[in-house]
Amino acid sequence: MPSIFKYAAAALAAAAPFASAQTYTDCNPLEKTCPADAGSTQSQLNFDFTQSSGLDKWTTTAGSVSTSSNGAVFTINKQGDAPTIETDFYIFYGEISVTMQAAPGTGIVSSIVFESDDLDEIDWEALGGNTGQIETNYFGKGDTSTYDRDTWPAVANPQSTFHTYTVNWQKDKTVWSIDGTAVRTLNYADAQGGARYPQTPMRVRIGIWAGGDPSNGEGTIEWAGGQTDYSKAPFSMYVKSVQITNTNPADSYTYSDTSGSSDSIKLSGAGSLSQTSSSSSSTSSTTSSQSSTESSTTAHTTLATTTQTSTSAKTTTAGSTTASSTDATTSGSTSGTGSSTTSSGSSTSSGSSSTGSGTTSGSGSSSSAGSSAGSSSGSASSTAPQTSATFNAAANVVANYLGPVSLLGLVTALLQL
Template identity: 45%
Template sequence: MFFARTRSPATLAAAAAAAFSTLTAAQTWTDCNPLTTTCEPNTALGMAIDVDFANGAVDTFIEAGSPTYGRDGASFTVAASGQAPQLMSLFYIMFGRVEITLKAAPGAGIVSSLVLQSDTLDEIDFEWLGADPHEVQTNYFGKGQVTSYNRGQFHKMDKNNQDEFLTYVFDWTKDRTEFYVDGTLVRTLTPADADDNQYPQSPMQVRFGAWSGGDPANAPGTIAWAKGPTDFAQGPFSMVVRDLKVIDYSTGKQYKYTDNSGSWQSIEAVGGTVNANEGNADQVAVTATAAAETGGPAPTVPPGGIGTDEATAQQTGWPWDAADRPNGGSVPEGWRITEEGKLRAIGAGASLRPHVLLLALSFFAGVVAVVRR
């Protein structure tokens, strides 16, 4: 499958720098909002990938902070104020299933997160609070509207989510979003359940990592929601992700907004079809149905549930200099995504490794920026 480059290097560098600039900005940030203007298309996954992080980093994810890799998978460690290691996909999915197997990070105020977020600020979340190893939160937002922050639900768990690798699933379609915890269906969200016109329905990136909601630098409401404050002297605190499976229920090279409505009907799958893969996806194995949820979050909880690391962001596995910022979200022309989530050249014609190509593009973007000053 061919994946075209959709954004210029200068635009992507600026977007990435903005995305990782402050702790709270990333939770409501988008470099171009299709609700208000015409934006360039999103790079489509258009297939299924299965990433085993025990095999190391994969170059289809942007890295912020300093995730590390070992035999158990990818570790996201918070050891000091302002740290929030995370990964963000280069690709987008237009409806689909995301399955992650992880151990949540322990520690009062420490938050482990899995977030799907679109350029229109549609959002679907799992959050695990380190203060309670027997609970998980589900959440959603539509078009960046938070109203009274009334969308969150807490779900009790029999197993300890910090001691055991457990699997969590979003199964997201135009008709409903299902949240699964270790084979148990804990929540179903439909357009009728969601607040008016706020059902998530636009192309999403995949983001996950750990941060300190209980950081004393945060707002009091956020600290309270995260069951902080965080005592960093008790750390470090690590979230460990063993593997990630992503199925894009649509096909094509890009996802293009054809108007400013943000509706799924307005999304064009360039070179493919929206929902073309939905019927071919394996069904999620359901072993139980959970009891009713327990309450909701404090009213000042920000959307996103994932912070931003103060350290330089970089392309996973690619040798970016500390002064650089990552390419912000597209697959280079002439490269494809493999089923393992890695980039490979298409045919013999593409002889450069992707990091060499993108470093050259980054250098060119820097030269252009200097010339324009």
């Protein structure tokens, strides 16, 4: 049983309160029009759970959660306990780091889950009886037709040691890391060609539950490591802090259709307006730079020679690197010498956020798929108009040489008179 979502969807959780509390959707936008998801206009959010204020912007959806010097405390005291919190906002791609000490106890599950309205999901789950591993998992669109997506990277004593569990979730790939070391990478294409890649706005949920509850199905109990003995309670998980980077900050996110594609998500409010403003500013800056490049180009001529010079100002995206070439024109490609960072999702413009990540280097063509304010799909190029200087050699000789000579002769003749 690789995840709580599988456990709920496979109908093994009829008596498990945590499953119904943690894996659900109030409105599935794949089936009908749903209200917009509340976002956050902050790109960086840091929560210190050693302080009670750290729980601001979090909602307790089950049980009760308190704070202490060890962080937020999630405790199972008896059968049916499943304390859970979730953010009161969604993020659209980004990085989430949770510093956690998992709960001990056979069958006890400490969970970090990121989930969207259409049931895209990314998980960390630590089992109380497994002192050397933690599970990573993901689901796309609630598809539980197969259960082969989990991995079990090694981690030392997660029930007695704080570790930082990070997910860097971007448009082109998702990377799970433990204490800064990557332990798993999921590429977009690896998830059924992207069809099951998590790609819609998500909330962050953190909670503890008893997968080994005697009322659960045999498969769930086996996955959780065995039946939970409540006489050994309490079982406590501690979460010291959470850091969230929201790649696409906005007031809200709306599904514009029922495709569940990231490209169907529309951003609105301060975050998206900021992106548009930054992109416009960046575009103006690039255009100004381009105009300056073009106007500073002069036609170089030599005696009895015709020289033609043209400048092509090539731009990767608004606010990206501008390069110029002499005696050449370029159309429809983006190039540059050195390294150029492009998003597999959307290109980054100055002051705005990118959807996706990745680096390409060298010269040649680069492109970005998807969209965000200020980004270009494919490659954007700006070709300066060609400036030709046609040179008449004979006229130039008369003007530059015979003219001054004739004038000198006239002055000399007047002096002689």
